[in-house]
Amino acid sequence: MYKIQSIAILATATLMLAACGNSNQKKNDGSDTATANTIERVRIEKFTNGTPGPEKKNFFLRITDEVKTDSSRIYTTKSLYNQDTVGAKFEIIDFIPAGIIDGQPSDDVGFTKGKIKITSLGTQSNNLVKALGELFQMPTSDAFTKDVVLPNVFSSNKMNVDLSKKTxxxxxxxxxNKKAEPAELFFNIDTYKHGIEFSEKDPSFRAGLLSAFTGK
Incomplete structure (x- = not known):
C-alpha cells in the first residue's frame, strides 16, 4: 500500500475559454447510456511553458470533448507542443471517495485503482510521448501503449468527486511500469475551465512515466 506523507495543493491551470457550446447526443446499447458533449470554440493551448531540462514540469491539456456514461465521464483532451497536437483520453469514475478525512490523508479510503483510466487517441497520444521524451531529454520513438493505463489513485479532496459540478x-x-518504481504525478481536473493539468512530483520518475505510457 502506498503511503501519503504530505498533500501538495495543486494550483489550477489558468485555462481561458472564448465561449462554450454544447451538442448532445444519446446512444443506447442495451447496457449503458452515453451522452456526447462536444465543447465548441475552445482554445487549444500550449502543452507546457517549460523547456527541455531537469526542472520539474507542469503540463496542460484542454478538454475538447466529453462523454457521460452511467458511472463516469470520458474526456478527450488536446494541446499544442511546437507544431504538433498532443493529447490523450481520460475516463474518470464519478463519486471517487474523498481521501482527506478530518484534515488528514486516509490511506484506507483515499486509495483506489481503476477510477482513472488513460487511453490513446492514436497519433496525438504518440505525439504526447514524443513531447515528454524531448522535454525530459530522454528522446523516444515509442508509441503510446494500446493498453489502458490504470494508475493507483489517491484522492486529495475533502469531498467525494461529483463531475457534474463546475469545480x-x-x-x-x-x-x-516496467523500468522503475511507480511513477508519481499530481493530477488536477477543472470541469469549469475544461482543463486537465498534471505535474511532476520529482524528475526521478521520468523513466517510469515514459514506460507507463508506452508499455515498454
Whole structure:
C-alpha cells in the first residue's frame, strides 16, 4: 500500500475559454447510456511553458470533448507542443471517495485503482510521448501503449468527486511500469475551465512515466 506523507495543493491551470457550446447526443446499447458533449470554440493551448531540462514540469491539456456514461465521464483532451497536437483520453469514475478525512490523508479510503483510466487517441497520444521524451531529454520513438493505463489513485479532496459540478478536483497518481518504481504525478481536473493539468512530483520518475505510457 502506498503511503501519503504530505498533500501538495495543486494550483489550477489558468485555462481561458472564448465561449462554450454544447451538442448532445444519446446512444443506447442495451447496457449503458452515453451522452456526447462536444465543447465548441475552445482554445487549444500550449502543452507546457517549460523547456527541455531537469526542472520539474507542469503540463496542460484542454478538454475538447466529453462523454457521460452511467458511472463516469470520458474526456478527450488536446494541446499544442511546437507544431504538433498532443493529447490523450481520460475516463474518470464519478463519486471517487474523498481521501482527506478530518484534515488528514486516509490511506484506507483515499486509495483506489481503476477510477482513472488513460487511453490513446492514436497519433496525438504518440505525439504526447514524443513531447515528454524531448522535454525530459530522454528522446523516444515509442508509441503510446494500446493498453489502458490504470494508475493507483489517491484522492486529495475533502469531498467525494461529483463531475457534474463546475469545480476542480486534485489527485495523486501512481503509475506502475516496467523500468522503475511507480511513477508519481499530481493530477488536477477543472470541469469549469475544461482543463486537465498534471505535474511532476520529482524528475526521478521520468523513466517510469515514459514506460507507463508506452508499455515498454
Amino acid at each position: 476542480a478536483y486534485s489527485f495523486k497518481l501512481f503509475l506502475e
